[in-house]
Amino acid sequence: LYRPSYPAPARARVNPRGGPRLARPEPVAKVRTGHLVRKPQRVGPRARKLPAAAPAKATDTTSPTAARGGAWPILVVLGALVTLAFITRIAFAWPVVFPAPGQVRLFDTDPYYHTRHAAFAAAHFPTLQRWDPGLYPNGQPTLYAGLFDIMIAGASLIAGAGHADNDTIQRVAAFTPPVLGALVFIALFWLTKVASGRRAGILAVVLLLVCPGTFLDRSLLGAADHHVAEVLLGLLTMLGLCRCVQSSRADEPLPWWRPAIGQALPLGLFFFTWYGAPIYLVLAAATLFVVATIELGRDGSADAVARAACRYGLGLLVFLVPVSLVAPWLVMHGGFFWKSVLATVLLAAGVPAYTKGITSLIARVQSRRSRDHASPLRWGIAIAGAVLVAALLAIATAVVPGGGRLARELGGVKSSLVMEQADVTIALFAKLGGTPGFLALGALPLALFDLWKKRDATSRIVPVLFASLIVALWIRTHDYGYAAGPCLAFLAADFLTRVWRLVPSRHTRIAGAVVVGAAVILPVWPAAATFPPVPTTVELRQFKRLGEGWVQSLRWMKANTPALVLPIDQPLAKATIPFRHPPGNYGILAFGDFGHYIAAIAARPPTSSGGISVSTARWFLLTDEEEAVRALGTGLRDGEHIRYCIADAQTAGDFFQAAIQMAGASLDDYLSFITPKEMPGARLRVFGTLYAKSMAARLYVDDGDGLGHFRMVWASPERSVLAYRARPDGSDAARTTSVIADAREEQEWRHAFQRGAPISTGDALIYEGSVGPSVKIFEQVPGARIKGVATPGVLVEARLTLHAATSAHTIRYHRATTADRAGGFELIVPYPTERESEGMGGTDILASGPYEIFVVGGGGDPDQPIARVKVGASDVRTAKTIDAR
Numbered sequence: 001l002y003r004p005s006y007p008a009p010a011r012a013r014v015n016p017r018g019g020p021r022l023a024r025p026e027p028v029a030k031v032r033t034g035h036l037v038r039k040p041q042r043v044g045p046r047a048r049k050l051p052a053a054a055p056a057k058a059t060d061t062t063s064p065t066a067a068r069g070g071a072w073p074i075l076v077v078l079g080a081l082v083t084l085a086f087i088t089r090i091a092f093a094w095p096v097v098f099p100a101p102g103q104v105r106l107f108d109t110d111p112y113y114h115t116r117h118a119a120f121a122a123a124h125f126p127t128l129q130r131w132d133p134g135l136y137p138n139g140q141p142t143l144y145a146g147l148f149d150i151m152i153a154g155a156s157l158i159a160g161a162g163h164a165d166n167d168t169i170q171r172v173a174a175f176t177p178p179v180l181g182a183l184v185f186i187a188l189f190w191l192t193k194v195a196s197g198r199r200a201g202i203l204a205v206v207l208l209l210v211c212p213g214t215f216l217d218r219s220l221l222g223a224a225d226h227h228v229a230e231v232l233l234g235l236l237t238m239l240g241l242c243r244c245v246q247s248s249r250a251d252e253p254l255p256w257w258r259p260a261i262g263q264a265l266p267l268g269l270f271f272f273t274w275y276g277a278p279i280y281l282v283l284a285a286a287t288l289f290v291v292a293t294i295e296l297g298r299d300g301s302a303d304a305v306a307r308a309a310c311r312y313g314l315g316l317l318v319f320l321v322p323v324s325l326v327a328p329w330l331v332m333h334g335g336f337f338w339k340s341v342l343a344t345v346l347l348a349a350g351v352p353a354y355t356k357g358i359t360s361l362i363a364r365v366q367s368r369r370s371r372d373h374a375s376p377l378r379w380g381i382a383i384a385g386a387v388l389v390a391a392l393l394a395i396a397t398a399v400v401p402g403g404g405r406l407a408r409e410l411g412g413v414k415s416s417l418v419m420e421q422a423d424v425t426i427a428l429f430a431k432l433g434g435t436p437g438f439l440a441l442g443a444l445p446l447a448l449f450d451l452w453k454k455r456d457a458t459s460r461i462v463p464v465l466f467a468s469l470i471v472a473l474w475i476r477t478h479d480y481g482y483a484a485g486p487c488l489a490f491l492a493a494d495f496l497t498r499v500w501r502l503v504p505s506r507h508t509r510i511a512g513a514v515v516v517g518a519a520v521i522l523p524v525w526p527a528a529a530t531f532p533p534v535p536t537t538v539e540l541r542q543f544k545r546l547g548e549g550w551v552q553s554l555r556w557m558k559a560n561t562p563a564l565v566l567p568i569d570q571p572l573a574k575a576t577i578p579f580r581h582p583p584g585n586y587g588i589l590a591f592g593d594f595g596h597y598i599a600a601i602a603a604r605p606p607t608s609s610g611g612i613s614v615s616t617a618r619w620f621l622l623t624d625e626e627e628a629v630r631a632l633g634t635g636l637r638d639g640e641h642i643r644y645c646i647a648d649a650q651t652a653g654d655f656f657q658a659a660i661q662m663a664g665a666s667l668d669d670y671l672s673f674i675t676p677k678e679m680p681g682a683r684l685r686v687f688g689t690l691y692a693k694s695m696a697a698r699l700y701v702d703d704g705d706g707l708g709h710f711r712m713v714w715a716s717p718e719r720s721v722l723a724y725r726a727r728p729d730g731s732d733a734a735r736t737t738s739v740i741a742d743a744r745e746e747q748e749w750r751h752a753f754q755r756g757a758p759i760s761t762g763d764a765l766i767y768e769g770s771v772g773p774s775v776k777i778f779e780q781v782p783g784a785r786i787k788g789v790a791t792p793g794v795l796v797e798a799r800l801t802l803h804a805a806t807s808a809h810t811i812r813y814h815r816a817t818t819a820d821r822a823g824g825f826e827l828i829v830p831y832p833t834e835r836e837s838e839g840m841g842g843t844d845i846l847a848s849g850p851y852e853i854f855v856v857g858g859g860g861d862p863d864q865p866i867a868r869v870k871v872g873a874s875d876v877r878t879a880k881t882i883d884a885r
Contacts, residue, residue, distance in 0.1 A: 074198045081205050082185045089178040090221045092535045096544055097174050097222035104170040104222075105551075107543045109593035110144075111224035112600035113610065114152065115166075115173050117145035120569055121153035122164035127329045131577050133568040134599035136587030136607050137640050139579045143332050144610070147273040148226040152176055173224035180228045181219025185209070187235040188486050194242055195460045195490075196497045204493035210524055211434035213485030213531050217543060220535060230274050231483050234470065235490075236266035238463040241284050241312060245291075245459040248308040256310050256352075264315035271320060271340065272330040278340040279411070279473075284312070285347045287466045289386070292355050294451055294461075297382035300362045306352040313348025317341065339400075358385045414479045421478040432481060433488050434530040435519045440491030444468045446498050460494070467491050546597060547739055549648070549718035549774025554601035556714055556806075557777060560842030561604070561644065562586075568605055581605065583639030589632065590646040591616055591655055591696075598646075607642060617662035620651060623693040629709050632780060641780075645710065647699035648775045649720040649737040656687070656696060656735060676767065678757045685733040686724055686768055699778055701770070703811045708783045708828035711876070712802075713843040715773035715809040721749050723769025730765060739774065746771055773807050779843070783828040784875040788853065788867060788884030790819045795856040798827045798869075801848045811845065816856075827853075832873040853884050 097105055106112060120129050128149065132142045156164035156172045164172075188208060189201035208215070218227040240263035247253060247260070254260075267284065270277035288309045295302035320341060324331050331337045362381050398404050414421040422428060429437055447464040467487035474484040496516065503509050523529045532539075565584030572579060581587075587607045588598050595609030608616045615631075622628045632642045651659075660667050672688030675681075691697055701722070704710050719740045726733035740746045749771050752759050758767035790796050797816040804811070819825045833847040852865035867884040875882060 071198070074202060077202055078186070078189055078205065081202070081209060082182050085185050085209055086178055086182040088534050089181055089216070089219050090175075093221040093540060096540045102167070104167065104174060105544060105546055106170065106174060107217075107220065107223045107540075108225070108545050109596040110610075111173060111222070112546075112596040113144065114149050114224055114226065115169055116569075116596075116600040117142065118149040118152040118156065118173060119164070119166060119169050121145075121150050122156050122169060123569075124571065125153055125157060126150050126327075129571060130329055130331075131572050131579055133566065133570065133572065133579060133581070134605055135595070135609050136585070136605040136642070137581050137636060139581075139605075140609070141333060143275045144226065146226070146275075146330065146332055147269060148176075148229045151229075152224070174222045177219045177223045177225070177228045178221050180232050181215075184215075184219065184228070184232045184235065184486060187232055187239065188490060191235050191239045191242070191463055192490050192493050194239060194246075195463050196494045200493045200497035203496060204489045207436045207492050207520065208486055208489035210520060210533050211436050211485070211489070211530060212533060213432040213488070214481045215483075215485035216531070216533070216535060217539075218482040220543075223543070226274050227482050230270075230277075231486055233266050233270040233273060233277075234280060234483055235486060237270060237280055237284065238466045240264060240266050241287065241308075241466065242459055242462045244312045244315075245288075245305065245308040245462050248311065249304040249459060253304070253307060254311065256307055257314070258311060259314035259318045260308075260311040261315040261318055264312050265319060268316055268319035268323070271337070272323070272332070275332045275336070278336070278343065281316075281340060281343060281347070283466055283469045283473075285309075285343075285351070286469060287462055288312075288347075288351050289354070289389070290465060291451070291461055292351060293382050293386045294448070296355065296358050296362065296385075297379040298452060298454070300366065300378050301359050302355040303359075306355040309351035310348050313344050316344050317348065320344070354385065354389055358382055361385070411473070411477060414477050424475045424478055424481075429475075430523075431529065432485070432531050434523055435516075436492035437488045439495050439516075440471070440488040443491035443495040443498075446495060450498075464491060464494060545593075547718065547774055549716035549720070549739070550594070550597055551601065552716045552718060553646070553714055553775040553777055554597060556842075556844065557588075557598075557602040557604060557644070560714075560844070561602075564604070568599060568603060580637075581640065586641045586643035588644045588646065589616065589619065589642055591620060591648075591651040591659065594646070594648075604644075612662055614662050614664075617659040620656075620659055620694060620696040621663050621665060622695050623690070625695075625698075625707050625709060628695050629780070643780055644713075645699065645778045645780060646775065647696065647778065649700065649722050649772070652696050652700040653722050653735045653737040656691070656694075659696070674768070676756075676758055679730070682730045684724070684726065684730050684758070684765075684767060687735060700772075700776060703772075703776070703813075704778055704830075705812070705814055706816070708815060708830055709780055710778040711781055711830035711843075712776055712804075712811060712845050713779050714775075714777040714845070715804040715807045715811075716775040717807045718774045719746055719771055719807075720774040721769055721771055723753075723766050726765045726767075728760065728763070728765055737774075740771065773804075773809050779830075781830050781876045782879035783830045784832075784871045785879060785881045786827040786829060786851065786853070786869050786871075786884050787881055788825055789823045790825055790855050790866065792819050792821050792823045794819050796825045796827065797854045797856055798829055798851045799854060799865075800829070800831055800833070800851050802831060802845050803848060805844050805846060807844075829871060830876060831871070832876050833869075833871050834873065836873045 093107075097107070099105060106115070116134065117128060117132075121127065128142060128145050130142050131139055132145075133139045152169065152173050153164065155176070156169045159172055160168045185205050185208065189205050191201075192204040193201035212219075215231060217223060218225065218231070240260075244260045244263040247263075267277070267280060270280060288305055292302040292305040292309075295305060324337065358381060362378050365377055365381065397407050433440070443464050447461045451461045467490050470480065470487045471484050471491070474480045500509060500512075503512065524533060535543075564586075565582050585605065588595075588602070588604050589607050590598060592608075592612070593610070595606030598604055598606040599609060607613070619628060619631050622631065632645075636642070657667065660670060670687050670690050672686050673683045674686055675683055687697075692701075698704065698707060699710065704712050720737045721740060722735070722737050724733050725736045740749065749769070753769045753771070758765050759769075760766075786798060788796070795816055795818055797814055800813045802811040802813060803809070813829075813831060815827050815829050817825050817827055829851060831845070831847055833850045835846070836843055849868075851869040851871065853867040853869065854862060854865050856862050869882055869884050871882060872880075874880070
């Protein structure tokens with residue numbers, strides 16, 4: 001051992017338990033196998049080793065390197081907070097998700113996509129189907145099923161003792177978000193602890209618990225979507241990158257060629273969990289690039305960051321490539337995945353090459369200049385090099401095939417038609433982020449200042465910059481708001497902790513803590529100006545898109561419509577891709593995201609799924625039935641057929657204005673105004689003639705009356721109110737729907753609408769309303785042709801009364817035409833008057849008798865039919881001509 005000839009001096013240190021004590025002596029050197037290492041000595045039985053490179057400061061009792069004496073109280077508090085978060089996400093949503101014994105109602109639409117693919121994974125564990133037949137006519141790539149679905153499948157198999165039925169899968173899926181949400185709080189604590197200390201970690205957990213933003217929605221019981229897994233893996237990715245940079249700044253860093261597999265593992269798992277995970281690779285690269293540039297300008301070298309980038313990229317490659325080869329079903333998109341692997345190679349090699357090149361250039365220039373000009377020269381060279389590299393990357397993205405499209409898809413502004421993707425204004429930022437959101441804005445400038453002053457001993461800048469980029473991505477794209485909430489909590493806790501350490505006075509610290517606490521709590525309660533920390537009943541009902549009417553209708557469809565030749569859960573051989581549904585299969589048309597429900601519950605392929613379909617929106621706006629029939633056949637081959645169309649109250653009400661925007665039509669063309677007799681001075685907004693002629697209104701509002709190729713086969717027992725709702729003064733009118741709870745409420749609504757006067761509820765004005773089944777299913781048929789002879793030029797009308805057996809809904813059908821010059825007429829009608837024979841396709845709508853043919857005008861008796869015509873089910877499907885004589 002080599003020791004100095006005099007004892008190492010002791011430094012005064014504050015004893016947190018009271019009274020002064022001696023600090024640890026300075027470390028001494030030890031020679032071992034030719035390497036000079038630093039080894040701290042121990043003082044007293046309770047002393048512990050401190051990292052020699054960064055000994056703890058006397059006043060920094062919350063640093064990550066502080067003694068472990070206070071670990072247990074911190075863990076107890078963390079456990080209590082995580083338990084509270086878990087209970088909050090379960091208790092309030094329980095009655096909505098489990099409305100009755102044996103029933104499960106997941107939130108929104110995407111969970112039904114994941115449960116369907118989890119069911120496939122459970123049946124063929126652990127594989128996934130990479131081409132999804134659950135879309136008509138040719139399926140679609142399975143881009144959003146991954147480890148999240150396999151996790152649900154595996155847990156379901158465990159819960160079902162090796163067998164996972166649909167009920168077990170849905171229940172496991174319902175509990176997955178709160179479990180992962182609880183892990184998010186633990187990951188947030190862990191990340192903040194590494195960056196700023198344990199107490200800062202507890203503070204971050206408290207801030208997220210009080211101001212969760214839209215992360216609350218994504219971690220609720222029943223919200224079984226991959227977004228909560230995305231938040232968890234995103235935090236762990238930041239943690240892994242921070243750890244990698246820390247290890248690269250150690251006295252004895254690992255060699256460049258040693259892959260950081262454990263630290264890159266979260267991002268590697270991310271690649272197999274979410275299709276958009278490579279954007280986190282871009283954020284990691286941007287973080288390392290910015291930190292390296294700052295260190296180059298400050299010191300002229302950034303070896304630690306270059307080493308971290310190389311090791312992190314190698315660790316990611318060592319994980320991704322073997323897993324993709326051994327389990328190819330985990331790769332969500334082959335082309336996208338291998339481009340991401342190439343980007344990983346660029347990260348591992350590009351950042352070190354960039355830092356080495358700039359370091360070499362700085363060294364050459366500095367050797368020719370005076371020392372006084374060294375710092376400005378370093379900064380100038382570093383900034384110029386960063387700009388050049390950014391420009392080259394932008395050019396490469398535009399040149400690489402699909403690169404520009406992919407960049408726009410991941411980083412472009414998302415559609416404002418989705419409620420959660422509204423413009424991020426200051427008001428919305430304040431509502432979702434609360435006071436922590438504004439405090440978080442100070443974290444990055446303070447971290448950059450510390451880095452510039454060489455006070456970034458724990459590589460705090462890495463997670464702070466990474467989290468700031470996620471928040472910026474949310475503001476830019478109007479998406480990823482669920483991930484921004486935990487990031488804002490982390491940034492706010494980091495900022496408050498750093499400010500706390502800068503304040504020397506104990507009394508000032510206490511006063512500041514009281515002010516900050518009040519600023520955080522008061523907007524939440526009692527002001528209620530921010531997003532609530534617990535879900536409200538109204539929000540839960542809005543989040544629950546799947547109503548009982550849809551469940552009733554889709555279960556009926558699965559049991560009563562013709563079985564598919566090739567079920568959508570059938571494994572596909574590679575030889576069948578590109579895939580096409582065979583003859584005998586058929587498609588289902590419905591608006592919006594309802595396609596996930598159709599595929600999961602009815603086991604039938606919808607024509608649109610997983611997003612906004614412009615073609616479907618345009619179809620519901622069509623006013624000509626023959627054009628609508630032609631549109632349903634666009635792009636189909638022989639034997640392919642869109643057999644059923646579903647119209648519901650929301651399509652005719654809440655979503656109709658969105659359909660107008662999606663189709664690029666003008667809203668003014670659909671609007672009109674009325675003045676009720678009871679309100680002579682008011683002008684109430686309604687949808688006008690163009691709305692009444694649309695397929696949405698003709699199918700749902702008019703029960704398909706007057707149509708010749710669409711016959712109703714089902715009407716749900718659940719009923720809804722469809723009416724206009726406006727402010728008491730008549731402004732801000734919208735056509736909305738609400739589900740009727742029981743027969744008494746239905747009767748009250750019917751009586752209120754029969755009076756014809758607007759209904760005032762105190763805070764709203766309701767008018768022009770109707771009551772009907774929530775969901776109606778129509779079958780597209782060629783229609784039977786009733787021909788006959790009447791007086792030339794008269795109006796001939798066929799009338800038929802039908803009844804829905806299950807819902808007791810009555811349909812009064814009319815179909816009219818004008819006799820030609822010779823007196824001949826032809827009426828195309830969609831309903832049979834006889835019961836369906838077995839195998840023809842089910843219907844719950846039965847005719848009360850034959851068609852009655854009336855002549856309106858021409859001197860005849862308008863109440864006396866000139867003929868009665870019977871139509872068979874086969875006549876409707878084969879377009880058979882029937883003589884009305």
